[in-house]
Amino acid sequence: MIVVGVDGSMVARAAVEWAVNDALRMGESLRIVHAVDRSPYQIGRFPNAAVPDALLREGQRILREALALAHERQPEVEVTTWDIEGAPAEVLREQAKGAAEIVLGSRGLGGFAGALLSSVSTHVAGHVGCPVVVVRGDHRPVRGEVVVGVDDSPGCEPALAYAFGQAGLRGAVLRVVHAWQLPVHAYAPGVPYEMDEVRGAQQQIVRDRVGMFTGGYPQVTVVEDVRPALPVEALTDASAGADLLVVGSHGHGTVSAMLLGSVSRGVLHHTRCPVAVVRA
Template sequence: MNSRSPAGVVAGVDGSERAAAAAEWAAEEAVRRECPLHLVHAVNTGTVTLSPRTSTAVTDLILRDAEGTLDEALGKLRAAHPALRITGDVVPRDAAEAVLTAAEHAELAVVGTRGHGGFASLLLGSVSLRVAAHSVCPVVVVRDAEPPGGRVLVAVRDERDGPALRFALRAGERTGLPVRALHSWSPAVADVGHMAPMVDEIGEEARLHEQLLARICDPVREEYPDVDFRAGQVSGGTAAALVEASRQAALLVVSRRQPAPHFGLRLGTAVHAVLHHAACPVAVVPL
């Protein structure tokens, strides 16, 4: 049993439909990247608290059942992608920790929005949130529905977002999809009652943001001359703008700005919101 994957794409599976959809997305991405796919099925056997003899028997039964679940997932993916190298492991530990460990040397980690655990009413499970918050490589959170649109959307805030922008452009290059960068900002207006006299100032602020967007995007644009790439700005809340724009996207790319500590998620309001509400898969790129 090897909890660390070969370099490539890592996907978490648990037998749920959402995990199966994430694994299929991961397989398609591994084909595009021409790299292997590694599946991780985690089972936390530490919760078995019966007598030692019974506990061992129950643990063995849990692990055998998990092996069957993994073998089924491997079989389906190998049948659908016969040229793709696919491996897998059952890991007896916490699901998020298992995926994070497997992804330490991976190009990409892929998880579903929710697995079997937790409450059915939740939009996003704790495992997906923890992986997105702590992974050292980019993470894609995949919904069970088909992506609604045909473009790659990337959120751009400032010059630090270069890695997310390049991730999006590489995705556009591999898929042939156009890439759209979206920069959102809120007017610095302290008093709504004084809005009218500040129209010129708002216009100047918009021009400054346009210049900022050009400084961020133009150098990166030159690195991907064959990608249909456009950048635009919108005035308003970042989370709402991204969620709305995701309705026409095949993938939404956002930055995780600060390394998350061991305790706590620290994903930021906008990233947390799009992970819960975006209509398409969301890629979280650590900076």
């Protein structure tokens, strides 16, 4: 099951389109969820009964429109709608149990598609076990490439596995990006570094990681992209021609990081393609 959060915004519509297309590729059902959040009205001056009917009616309208869109795009996908009371982040955390992935818009009117880099990201991508896909509102042509960031830690392996699966389902090329930098002490006088050896070692990191998955995905063409660069710059640059960018949410190297760390935060701010955050 794939879960997508909606709030009536344009980016939420884009998230529904992405989610239903992915549900078709993965052979999954789709659950469209809207959170009825009464918390802004539950203060002393506003009785609880002042707005619930309007909130419920609006939620049902949003769900009807999202359901119609999903059926229009992929009529063969099984789709259900859920209107649930609670804070959006808490609702999504609960819905993530047993889900193949969670899909969200990156901007919106509030609720799920609202400020992703604030409370929703903290409570969803940082705490759920399934991949969280962040979708922008702009439509992009199909590029035929999936990009994934890897480092030298086992924490990047779930992201790499997810990326291989997505590339295989899409018939896309998989670009494996590894960004590296010399340590600060490398620039100290008298510290010798053989750059060919350094580059070779970094290339071997990618080969070792990729080799764990190529046997299961013989149809996927892999491009090993190893470059001396800052991770955010490398991933953002590579994602310009991608349909999806995949990053890990944990790791000890330069590419994978927690969602609220500098790499994932930078990627979510600067890339225009959908981003999948996969926890280790």
